[in-house]
Amino acid sequence: MHIGYARVSTTDQRLDLQLDALKRAGCERIFTDQASGARNDRPGLEGATSHLRAGDTLVVWKLDRLGRTVRQLVELASQLEGRGVHFASLTDGIDTGTAAGRFFFHVMAALAEMERDLIRERTKAGLEAARARGRQGGRPRKLTARQVSHAAKLLADPETTGSDVAQTLGVARSTLYRALRAKSSLSKL
Structure with missing residues (x-):
């Protein structure tokens, strides 16, 4: 059985793209969340993992929909593997049902975390450069x-x-x- 999981971070984002892809992939049941991937208390993910049985596959549209850190992703993959459950990411071409898929999963998870760290570093450097030029971040003051x-x-x-x-x-x-x-x-x- 294929169980789907879709997630968006904010209320202005839509799940349609992910839901359509998961349905096309043959997911019989799809669980959703509207929460940051950094959060560990996501009811949709908990629901999806509780429905999985040995031989089932948890399917996501993209790897970053499942978690934000390599540690989160690896822990979840290990838990699933311990229960005899596979994992598949549609856009990343990952299927942990194969040795190559498990290897690729770990490489992609590491790259995703590195990309987030690089974005964080560039943002921090940009803010520091702006402060050095006298620019203040944040909302403009209401009163002079x-x-x-x-x-x-x-x-x-x-x-x-x-x-x-x-x-x-x-x-x-x-x-x-x-x-x-x-x-x-x-x-x-």
Whole structure:
């Protein structure tokens, strides 16, 4: 019996491509998850592995749908192998039912992890280069330093409320107070 497993990481991604491929591959049952591959608590994967019996094959569209690290993939493959279950990845051409498939699985898993590590290193280097040029990452601030100073002066009047000032500036009250705390902690330095 072929049991399929499909996964996407975010809500804006769709499973259609994977589901179509798994159906064409003859999967009689398909389990799905909408979660990061780094997570170990994926109900769809748990459901798929609980339905597998000796001689069955767990089928995924691509190797990275199953796990994010070589360790995860190798551990799962070992568990499946210990139960007499095979593993197949459609786009990677892996079938652990053969010696060549088992070897190829380990090589592909190592390459997938190396690719993720390289992406992480390039991203980190790019962020450091941007910081060296004075660019800050993250979301732009809602209030300028001038607006925060003005808000502090307005709040010095006991009749003015934080809600009034926040409404005047077009921000939430929590945003206003967060900016005021940041300003006061900077001025203490």
